[in-house]
Structures are given as structure tokens and as C-alpha cells.
Amino acid sequence: MAAVIQDAAGLRAGFGAPVLESQACFSALMRALAFPGRVTQAPTLAEPPDGWPSALAAAALTLLDADTPVWLDENARSPGAEAFLRFHTGAPFAAKAGAARFAILLDPRSADFTDFDIGTDQYPDRSATVLIAVDALAGGPRSVLEGPGIKTSQQIAPKGGLSGLWEAWPRNRALYPLGFDAFLFAGDGVIGLPRSVKRTDQRD
């Protein structure tokens, strides 16, 4: 019992209106995936765990449940964040990145993007979705996205150590229909990166 109380120290509140706000957040995440690269607003969460962008915490509350093992990177892992997810979602914590349906990265620099579950030929949908916190969704190195959901091309410039992700992206795309999907979060904003999108460096 003592351990339970310890974990609950400063437990953060979730959505004020869980049903409506998680539906609104789910719809925002779907829109973000349908229009890759377009910055979409997620509902605000008043008190996300320390260091988590509000939109990332809102997405976690929306997507996770008892059937979706979640893996947190070193930076995301903290007693407060784990208590938050355990209380609000009941999601089990995966010991390895490869066993997780959702991965939460606060520092994409340290991630090995070949670790994540890419699904199987029979069930390509049973792959990991990687939720990545970045410093900002604009103002970083510019990339050009092309593919389904984009009429001609879409520019994005997220800032925050994404070179590892971009390095892994061509391989991830080549695996199609297998592969992981990713979301980038900063503040209230989210950018969706489905596995189908093609990404290149912006040439000036």
C-alpha cells in the first residue's frame, strides 16, 4: 500500500471531459495522419507529466488502453509519468521497444528506429506507433514530404534531433505495407508521418 501512495504523489489530472476530449483528440490524430506534414491542433491537457508536450500526453490518454503495451524512452520514464499512464490508461509497460504497440520518445536522438514493431505480412496494422516529442514543429531543418494525402508536396521543419528518424525513414517506407507510423508533438501541435510518406531534404 505504501508503494501505491508513493506512486500517486502528485498524480496529474487527465481530460476534464474524457469522452468528448479523447474523441476530439482521436479525430485530430486521424486528420494529422490523413494530411501528412500538416500541423494539427490537439485538445489541451492542463497538466501533462513533466517534460511532455501537452499534445503528446493527450495522444497517450487517447490511444493507450489495457490492450496496448507502451514503451517509454529513458527521458520519458519517470515515476510521475508512469503513474499518470497507469492510472489514466491502464496500459502495460513493455520491457523492450520491439514488444510495444506504442512508443513514447522524449528524446529521439537516443532511439534506435530499427527496434520498433513493423507488423506482419498477415497483419501489417499490428505495428508500433511512435510518439515523438520535438522542441518545435517549425524552425528546424526543412524536409519535403510527398505521398498519399499530399497533393503536390508538403514542407515541414520540425526542430529537435530527428536525424536518426530521417535516416531510418527510407527503410521504413521501403517496408510498406509494413513499417511503423510516427507522430511529432510540440506544445498543442501534432504532425503525422504515416509509413507511406516519402521524405527528402529540402534543397534550396
Added chain:
Amino acid sequence: MGVLARAPADRLTALMAALGGKPATDWLRRPEIGAVMTRGRAGGTGDAFTLGEMTVTRCALRLKDHVGIVGHAYVQGRDVAKAEAAALADAMLQCEAYAGSVRAAVVEPLRAEEAARRLRARRKAGATKVDFFTMVRAEG
């Protein structure tokens, strides 16, 4: 917690309402009504089996002025007010400043009432008891 959960809703809410000086609270989880699957074991030791679904109201709140104290409540039925009162009592019981008064003014009276209820039920059942002892002796 068991005493709070089993108490009749109107008694619990009345006792909590009568209690003065309650702390301010924030919701962690607003009261929500759902169903839980209850499981049982025959005789308490046999294989687990599914007893059926039970309607449950749950909520969780925290005290504004005492960081880290979270009151939880899961109560049978659809009574939101009862779940709220039970969660607040649970939080107050974890807090030294309130635990004494809640225990004396809420938990102990409810515990005594529950014991009286059980005794009454046992007496009623006891009055209908049939003693088969004489039949066993008649055979031997």
C-alpha cells in the same frame, strides 16, 4: 473502504454532509458508471468462474492542499453521490488532519450499523435453521 462501499448510499452521504471543514478537491477521474466482471471461486478455493457483470460507479479525486493524497472509490450501483462521498472519505482518511474526525463521525457509525444489519440477518436466518442431528442419530 469496504465499510464505505457497503454502507447504504443515503447514510454515507448524510454523514459526510454533516461533517464540517472538508478540504477542497480536484477531480482526477470524474464519476463514471460502468460494468465490471465479477469472478468467484467455488468455496473460495475452487477454479475461478465468472459470476456475472456488476454495475459500478467509480471516481478519484485529490486534495488541493495535500500533494500526493488521492481518494479512490468504486461502489456498487449507479449512485454518483455515494461514489463522490466515498472517495472524499477515502482521501480524508489518508490525511492525518482529517482521519480522526472521519473515522469517528463516519466510519465507526457505519461499521456499527453494518454489524447490526448482519446480526439481524443472521438472527432471521438462524430462526429458520433445521437441525438434522436427530435424523443422523436415528440411523445409527
